[in-house]
Amino acid sequence: xxxxxxxxxxxxxxxxxxxxxxxxxxxxxxxxxxxxxxxxxxxxxxxxxxxxxxxxxxxxxxxxxxxxxxxxxxxxxxxxxxxxxxxxxxxxxxxxxxxxxxxxxxxxxxxxxxxxxxxxxxxxxxxxxxxxxxxxxxxxxxxxxxxxxxxxxxxxxxxxxxxxxxxxxxxxxxxxxxxxxxxxxxxxxxxxxxxxxxxxxxxxxxxxxxxxxxxxxxxxxxxxxxxxxxxxxxxxxxxxxxxxxxxxxxxxxxxxxxxxxxxxxxxxxxxxxxxxxxxxxxxxxxxxxxxxxxxxxxxxxxxxxxxxxxxxxxxxxxxxxxxxxxxxxxxxxxxxxxxxxxxxx
Ligand code: 4GY
Numbered sequence: 001x002x003x004x005x006x007x008x009x010x011x012x013x014x015x016x017x018x019x020x021x022x023x024x025x026x027x028x029x030x031x032x033x034x035x036x037x038x039x040x041x042x043x044x045x046x047x048x049x050x051x052x053x054x055x056x057x058x059x060x061x062x063x064x065x066x067x068x069x070x071x072x073x074x075x076x077x078x079x080x081x082x083x084x085x086x087x088x089x090x091x092x093x094x095x096x097x098x099x100x101x102x103x104x105x106x107x108x109x110x111x112x113x114x115x116x117x118x119x120x121x122x123x124x125x126x127x128x129x130x131x132x133x134x135x136x137x138x139x140x141x142x143x144x145x146x147x148x149x150x151x152x153x154x155x156x157x158x159x160x161x162x163x164x165x166x167x168x169x170x171x172x173x174x175x176x177x178x179x180x181x182x183x184x185x186x187x188x189x190x191x192x193x194x195x196x197x198x199x200x201x202x203x204x205x206x207x208x209x210x211x212x213x214x215x216x217x218x219x220x221x222x223x224x225x226x227x228x229x230x231x232x233x234x235x236x237x238x239x240x241x242x243x244x245x246x247x248x249x250x251x252x253x254x255x256x257x258x259x260x261x262x263x264x265x266x267x268x269x270x271x272x273x274x275x276x277x278x279x280x281x282x283x284x285x286x287x288x289x290x291x292x293x294x295x296x297x298x299x300x301x302x303x304x305x306x307x308x309x310x311x312x313x314x315x316x317x318x319x320x321x322x323x324x325x326x327x328x329x330x331x332x333x334x335x336x337x338x339x340x341x342x343x344x345x
Contacts, residue, residue: 001131011139014148022138023066027051030058039104048105056111060100067096072117075100075107076133078126080119083137086262087120091137092144099137101130163263165209167200218265222286224249225298229272232298236270249286266292272299 006022007015014020031038032054039049060073072094081087091097100107100116122133142148170181184196205212219241223233230248237244249255261267269283279295287293 002134005135006138010148010153011142014142014145017147019145019147020142023063025059025063027055027059030055030062042105046105050105051102051107053108053111056100056107057115060098060111060115063098067098071096071098073098073100073115074118074120074137075102075112075116076122076130076137077102077106077119078121078124080121082121082123083140084262085140086260088137088140089144089260091118092141097141099130099134101134103129163212164201165204165212167197167204213264218262219244219268220261220265221246221268221270222249223247223270224282225270225272229270229298232272233270236268236296236298240268241266261287261289261291263289263291266294268294268296270296270298272297274299 002022002024006012011020011022015022027038028036032052038055039051042048042050063073064071072091074091074097076099120133120137122136127133143154170185174181174186182196184192187193219237221233221237221244223230223246225233227250230246230250234246237246247254247259267283267287269279269286271279271282274297279297283293283295
């Protein structure tokens with residue numbers, strides 16, 4: 001299934017041109033018994049079969065031997081966050097990926113906890129196996145490999161906004177089934193066309209995917225400061241967001257990777273360094289795309305910037321009424337009651 005699909009269409013062309021390569025490994029080849037079985041009855045009873053740990057372990061190790069050192073191992077499962085474009089771009093920066101596909105009721109949890117680095121779902125529904133998810137992931141990632149898309153195909157995604165739906169597209173004829181192509185597209189006025197397209201994107205998103213105009217956002221906490229305060233930053237992140245993530249900018253590698261943030265996700269810049277040069281300026285620098293960002297000072301004692309943070313927070317529609325103690329430190333409460341329509345800035 002994987003091989004057939006990977007040799008078709010744009011992915012197939014990329015494989016033929018040597019831009020990507022797809023290796024498939026059959027877990028059955030790593031069976032530990034003579035009947036080539038890789039599944040067994042579940043402990044505790046219940047319907048269905050469970051894939052055994054050992055054959056999966058061996059198959060993944062075989063894949064690792066074909067790859068470089070610490071290749072990420074992705075498990076396709078409905079029990080994970082749903083894949084989005086940001087994650088696709090993150091994975092596209094990897095040289096190689098190992099994708100693990102389960103069958104039956106699933107895989108023995110012990111091997112998953114040992115080998116899997118990323119759990120990914122392609123949507124909230126249940127498939128019969130992970131293969132279609134793997135193909136979705138491969139397809140989305142391969143678009144970022146230079147040369148996979150030709151000029152015509154790639155110019156389209158340069159302009160793709162990662163937080164809005166695309167505007168409607170039209171091609172000849174000018175009138176079809178009595179419906180006209182919108183006048184503005186024939187005007188040749190490119191400024192107007194851009195404006196119109198942006199309007200359409202917004203309106204479509206409002207109509208079809210209002211959830212993308214997020215009332216509840218993902219929060220990424222960027223931390224820079226002492227080792228003791230890192231924990232506090234992690235706790236703060238958990239307090240304010242269901243799907244938060246702490247990025248420790250003490251790690252140079254992360255800082256250098258110039259991470260991109262989604263337009264509508266909120267970035268908290270958390271530090272306990274009192275003389276960190278202009279908390280606001282650093283925050284703006286991290287969020288250089290102009291998306292929402294809030295500086296939070298978690299140092300002890302008075303800090304000039306901490307009061308300022310509170311006012312910045314409330315200016316932007318966050319409630320900061322009471323202060324809270326996290327990890328023995330007083331900080332402003334960052335309550336994410338984001339008003340509808342509070343976007344950008
Ligand atoms: N949804 N997103 C999905 C899936 C099938 C039992 C584990 C999904 O990614 N994969 O539904 N996969 C199950 C079947 C074993 C995978």
